[in-house]
Amino acid sequence: MDNIPAAKRKYTDISIADQIRQYQQRYEQVLKRLKNKSVITVGFQVIHRSIWKYDRIYQLMDQDPFFNPVVFVCPYLREGKKQMLEEMNDTCELMESKGYETIKTYDERNDSWINIKEKVQPDIVFFSVPFDYTEDQYRIHHFTDSLSCYVPYFFTTNGKEGGNYDGPFHNLVWRNFYETDIHKRYAQKYARNNAENVVVSGYPQLDNFLYESADSVSDPWPFTDHKKIIWAPHHTIDGQGQGLNYSTFKQYHAVFKDMAREYADHIQIAFKPHPMLKEKLYKDEEWGKVRADHYYQFWDEVENGLLEQSDYTDLFLTSDALIHDCSSFMAEYLSTSKPALYLLHDDNVDSRLHEFGKMALDNHYHAKDTEDIHVFVKSQVLKGRDPMQKERLQFVGQHLKAGNGKPASKNIVNYIKMMIKG
The missing domain is CATH 3.40.50 (Rossmann fold)
Structure with a gap:
C-alpha cells in the first residue's frame, strides 16, 4: 500500500x-x-x-x-x-x-x-x-x-x-x-x-460457488450441447471511466456479435453487461439510446445467445467460461474454479487495481486483441485446455474462502x- x-x-x-x-x-x-x-x-x-x-x-x-x-x-x-x-x-x-x-x-x-x-x-x-x-x-x-x-x-x-x-x-x-x-x-x-x-x-456472494446449496439451479442457456461463455463488459467506457477505464466494450462489441455467428454450431454467448453500462451508452456521442437498445436487443434475440441483466448466480454455475473486463467478477468467477479471460483495456490495467486485484488478475488468461480472444475460445473453451487450473484452485483455497x-x-x-x- x-x-x-x-x-x-x-x-x-x-x-x-x-x-x-x-x-x-x-x-x-x-x-x-x-x-x-x-x-x-x-x-x-x-x-x-x-x-x-x-x-x-x-x-x-x-x-x-x-x-x-x-x-x-x-x-x-x-x-x-x-x-x-x-x-x-x-x-x-x-x-x-x-x-x-x-x-x-x-x-x-x-x-x-x-x-x-x-x-x-x-x-x-x-x-x-x-x-x-x-x-x-x-x-x-x-x-x-x-x-x-x-x-x-x-x-x-x-x-x-x-x-x-x-x-x-x-x-x-x-x-x-x-x-x-x-x-x-x-x-x-x-x-x-x-x-x-x-x-x-x-464475501457472501461467493458462498453460492464455494459451498453447496440446497437451492435448485436453473439453466438459462438456450442449448445443452453448446459451450457456454459469458461476456461481461464493464461500464467504465472511454470518457466515462471514473478514473478506472476498464471497459473494452467499444473495442469488442462487434467482435462478440461476429463470434456468435462464426461459432454458432459450437458456442453460445450470454451478454452480461454491468447494470450501469446502458445508461452510459445512452450518454455516449457514438452510441446513444437507439443504438444501445438495438445492440441489447440483438443478444435478446440471437438464437445462440442471451441477454442477462438479473441475478447471475445460476448463469455462473452453469457456464463453462467467462470473458470480461470487470473488477468484482475477477474474484467472483474465480471462485467457480472455471477458466476466465480478462480483456485488457491497456498495458497499465494492473496499476488501477489494489493488492488483491492484482493477484486475481494474475489468475486469469489475458487478451490484448481479437486474436487472443479467439485463441481462448478455441483452446480453453472448445478443447478444454486449462494450464492455469491448478494455480487457480490454489488461489481460491488460499484467498477466497473465509x-x-x-x-x-x-x-x-x-x-x-x-x-x-x-
Missing part, C-alpha cells in the same frame, strides 16, 4: 467526526434495546436486482426464529421514471420468486413512497450500495434507530481506496462486512474511523446474533 498523508488518519472534517461519534452512540443504545427483544426484524434494501448479494443471509435468517427478514425494493433515480419502474417491478418479481417477503417502496396507485421505517420498523437494515442513488428516506441517515450493515455490492479489487473505504457511509454504518484481511488493512489505512466498524466475514472455513453469510449472521445476545 502506498503511503498517505498523516492528515488522512485524522478527523480533519469535524462534521463527519461528530457524526461518527453520534452514530456510534445511537448504535450502542439500539443494541441495548435489542437485547430485550425475542424477534429481530431485518430489512434488506435492494436497488438493482443484479447487485443483490444477500440471498444466503436472508435464507439463514428466514430459517431462524430469532429473525424476521423482509426485502424492500427502492428506486434507482439516475434514469427516467419508466426505467425506474421497470427495474423495481423486475426486482420485486425476482425477490417474490425466491419466496422472500417483499415490499415495493413505490405506490403507483397513489404516486407516493411507502414509509419503510414506519411500516416495517426494522431493527437492522442491510444496505445494497453506499451511494445516494435512491429516495432520501431510504438512505442511512433515516435509519439511525436501527443497526445499519453493509456488504460491498462488488468484491473490491480496484485501486480507488478513498471511495471504497472512506465515504461518509463507510464511516457511519454500524458494521461493514469485508471480504478479506487485505481489505480490512486498506480500510484501516484510508477510513477516517480507522476501520473500527469493520468485520472480516468473507479464514474460519465457514460460509461468509453464516459468519455474518452468527456475528449479529453474538452482538445482540452477548
